Amino acid sequence: MDLLEYQGKQLFARHEIPVPTGIPARTVDEAVAAAEQIGYPCVVKAQVKIGGRGKAGGVKVAANADEAREHAEAILGMDIKGFTVYELWIEEASEIEAEYYAAIVFDRSARAALVMLSTQGGMDIEQVSEENPDAIATLHVDPLLGFQPFEARRLAFDAGIDADLIRPIGDFLTRLYETFIAEEAMLVEVNPVIITPERKVRALDSKVTLDENALFRHKENAALRDPSDEDPQEQMARDRGLTYVKLDGDIGILGNGAGLVMSTLDVVAQYGGSPANFLDAGGGSKADAITSAVEVICSNEKVKAVLFNIFGGITRCDEVANGLIEAFASAKPSVPFVVRLDGTNDVEGRKILADANLPGVYTASTMNDAAEKVVALAKGESL
Amino acid sequence: MSVLVGTDTRLCVSGITGSEGSFHSLNNRAYGTNVVSGVTPGKGGQDVEGIPVFNTFHAAVEASEANTAMIFVPPPFAADSILEAADAGIETIIAITEGIPAHEELRVYTQIKRMPGVRLIGPNCPGVLSPGKANVGIIPASFFKEGNVGVMSRSGTLTYQIGNELAQKGFGNSSIVGLGGDPIPGTSFVDVLELFENDDQTELIVMSGEIGGDAEEVAAEYIAEHVTKPVVGYIAGFTAPPGKTMGHAGAIVSGSKGTAAAKAEALEAKGVRVGRTPTQVAEIAIEILGG
Numbered sequence: 001m002d003l004l005e006y007q008g009k010q011l012f013a014r015h016e017i018p019v020p021t022g023i024p025a026r027t028v029d030e031a032v033a034a035a036e037q038i039g040y041p042c043v044v045k046a047q048v049k050i051g052g053r054g055k056a057g058g059v060k061v062a063a064n065a066d067e068a069r070e071h072a073e074a075i076l077g078m079d080i081k082g083f084t085v086y087e088l089w090i091e092e093a094s095e096i097e098a099e100y101y102a103a104i105v106f107d108r109s110a111r112a113a114l115v116m117l118s119t120q121g122g123m124d125i126e127q128v129s130e131e132n133p134d135a136i137a138t139l140h141v142d143p144l145l146g147f148q149p150f151e152a153r154r155l156a157f158d159a160g161i162d163a164d165l166i167r168p169i170g171d172f173l174t175r176l177y178e179t180f181i182a183e184e185a186m187l188v189e190v191n192p193v194i195i196t197p198e199r200k201v202r203a204l205d206s207k208v209t210l211d212e213n214a215l216f217r218h219k220e221n222a223a224l225r226d227p228s229d230e231d232p233q234e235q236m237a238r239d240r241g242l243t244y245v246k247l248d249g250d251i252g253i254l255g256n257g258a259g260l261v262m263s264t265l266d267v268v269a270q271y272g273g274s275p276a277n278f279l280d281a282g283g284g285s286k287a288d289a290i291t292s293a294v295e296v297i298c299s300n301e302k303v304k305a306v307l308f309n310i311f312g313g314i315t316r317c318d319e320v321a322n323g324l325i326e327a328f329a330s331a332k333p334s335v336p337f338v339v340r341l342d343g344t345n346d347v348e349g350r351k352i353l354a355d356a357n358l359p360g361v362y363t364a365s366t367m368n369d370a371a372e373k374v375v376a377l378a379k380g381e382s383l
Numbered sequence: 384m385s386v387l388v389g390t391d392t393r394l395c396v397s398g399i400t401g402s403e404g405s406f407h408s409l410n411n412r413a414y415g416t417n418v419v420s421g422v423t424p425g426k427g428g429q430d431v432e433g434i435p436v437f438n439t440f441h442a443a444v445e446a447s448e449a450n451t452a453m454i455f456v457p458p459p460f461a462a463d464s465i466l467e468a469a470d471a472g473i474e475t476i477i478a479i480t481e482g483i484p485a486h487e488e489l490r491v492y493t494q495i496k497r498m499p500g501v502r503l504i505g506p507n508c509p510g511v512l513s514p515g516k517a518n519v520g521i522i523p524a525s526f527f528k529e530g531n532v533g534v535m536s537r538s539g540t541l542t543y544q545i546g547n548e549l550a551q552k553g554f555g556n557s558s559i560v561g562l563g564g565d566p567i568p569g570t571s572f573v574d575v576l577e578l579f580e581n582d583d584q585t586e587l588i589v590m591s592g593e594i595g596g597d598a599e600e601v602a603a604e605y606i607a608e609h610v611t612k613p614v615v616g617y618i619a620g621f622t623a624p625p626g627k628t629m630g631h632a633g634a635i636v637s638g639s640k641g642t643a644a645a646k647a648e649a650l651e652a653k654g655v656r657v658g659r660t661p662t663q664v665a666e667i668a669i670e671i672l673g674g
Contacts, residue, residue: 108633142493143489143490143493212632245629245630247624255540256540257538257539257630258538258564258634259537259538259591259593259619259630260538261630262623263544265620265622265623268622269622270660275622278623278627278629311540313522313523313540313543315540342547343523366662367544
């Protein structure tokens with residue numbers, strides 16, 4: 001789960017990482033009140049989960065209340081690379097002497113946290129790493145030992161940090177690592193880390209991604225989930241305990257197990273179709289899960305045909321068949337379905353479907369056969 | 384022979400008194416797996432259809448000489464249970480549990496790697512089946528028979544699909560190893576490639592990968608250097624968009640990394656033939672081994 005800049009900064013503040021003072025605002029009036037409280041100059045910052053806000057005009061300095069109002073009016077509701085601005089962060093203006101970059105990433109390939117530090121902050125770090133990889137000092141942390149003070153010093157020296165800042169930057173990195181571990185983040189990134197004329201270190205921005213699997217023990221973070229982030233179908237699926245990812249096409253897909261569903265999408269694409277979604281009904285899919293899945297898939301108006309691809313392991317094909325009959329009774333889908341049932345209780349499942357003789361439901365004997373049929377149906381051809 | 388589980392497996396199940404845990408333990412026993420004990424803290428002294436339950440792994444290992452553990456407890460307790468099994472001297476730990484937090488998984492992975500002789504399979508995996516010998520986990524064994532094809536996969540049901548395609552063409556399996564769909568699996572393709580390479584029964588290796596991470600790319604390098612047996616690959620997720628997790632916590636394309644196309648290319652560059660559909664995997668297997 002990605003956090004907004006100000007949510008990340010509030011997380012940082014809890015772990016004593018220095019951040020500029022600020023107040024979030026959802027309306028123009030709230031923004032002006034926040035600016036009055038913080039004093040001038042202050043910065044009005046768009047809160048969206050995408051980079052490049054400054055270039056898009058989403059970050060403006062206000063010298064007085066009129067300017068704060070003007071900027072808030074301009075930025076609220078603005079579209080930044082497809083993300084609408086619903087929230088602002090009004091922050092005290094910072095004096096900047098230098099801009100650094102610091103980040104900690106959960107590096108799955110190396111099976112360790114990767115700490116990165118560079119004096120070339122404020123710009124696109126991927127560009128820095130391409131053009132001048134030596135400008136970024138990196139180090140992997142032993143997951144059982146944790147981040148050691150000598151490692152922080154080594155990074156700071158390797159990055160070419162000024163002597164008087166070796167310790168403050170080291171402290172900053174140590175706290176960032178504490179935040180990464182305590183909050184169970186997959187990423188904490190600060191770009192830029194600024195050095196003020198008084199030689200103080202501060203986080204001027206934040207990018208934080210949290211581990212969804214760990215949210216059960218971080219209630220405060222779990223509460224930051226923003227439903228407006230999610231597509232309505234994805235939200236509906238989540239509420240019903242299904243894994244659903246919306247795609248651009250017109251063929252609804254349901255399967256059991258993530259790998260099989262991914263494979264089904266690929267096979268449909270190979271037959272010239274375009275999948276409308278990924279939906280994993282999960283292991284042991286019961287009848288009510290199937291009903292929910294049909295409702296979620298068919299609530300996407302683009303869907304012209306649906307493919308059910310089930311290989312029963314824990315999932316029993318007779319339960320899937322019964323679920324489909326219930327779903328047809330309650331959701332009354334108007335598009336054709338192709339159903340392929342194999343695995344546990346497949347003979348029973350196929351018989352249940354044959355006996356029910358549902359309108360617009362076709363059966364297929366293999367995955368390839370199913371894909372071919374559903375692609376034809378989505379094109380409006382008859383079988 | 385077979386790999387990881389077989390006739391000398393002595394299984395202890397963590398979470399054996401739960402509904403899923405008991406169901407699958409009994410299923411595994413019915414298949415012929417030697418299920419010798421279970422662990423549920425506070426329920427020591429009870430039994431599940433004759434399988435004795437202990438409070439700790441240490442007590443279970445002492446009393447039942449278990450050498451293999453299956454972890455079936457919910458995510459908040461699973462990492463702890465894996466570490467307990469390892470500490471008690473279990474050599475092969477198969478973790479079925481899905482949803483273990485990433486940081487915990489990383490700490491467990493690191494600790495297990497530092498314990499010589501201990502191996503973790505999973506988490507978030509369907510287990511390991513050696514047809515005709517033993518089944519540990521939730522793989523529906525009735526679809527598979529004994530044979531010479533070793534299968535390893537990051538996904539459960541996709542393994543069944545590929546196994547079924549092979550079975551329809553007449554192939555059986557030495558072992559089917561579910562590695563799991565998490566970002567930090569305890570055992571990777573490379574580890575199992577080594578086991579299959581050294582296993583007499585295995586004549587062909589099928590490797591079923593998916594988007595995310597670089598396990599397939601690393602395996603491609605290893606195959607070129609160390610594997611003499613033929614390997615057939617499959618990669619799921621060619622149509623997956625970047626930045627979206629496709630069901631498995633580990634299945635995500637980040638930036639240009641971890642795409643299915645890049646993985647297939649890496650394997651093909653090292654001479655591994657990659658089937659574009661599960662059916663094609665079986666067809667390539669026939670070409671290599673003869674129908």
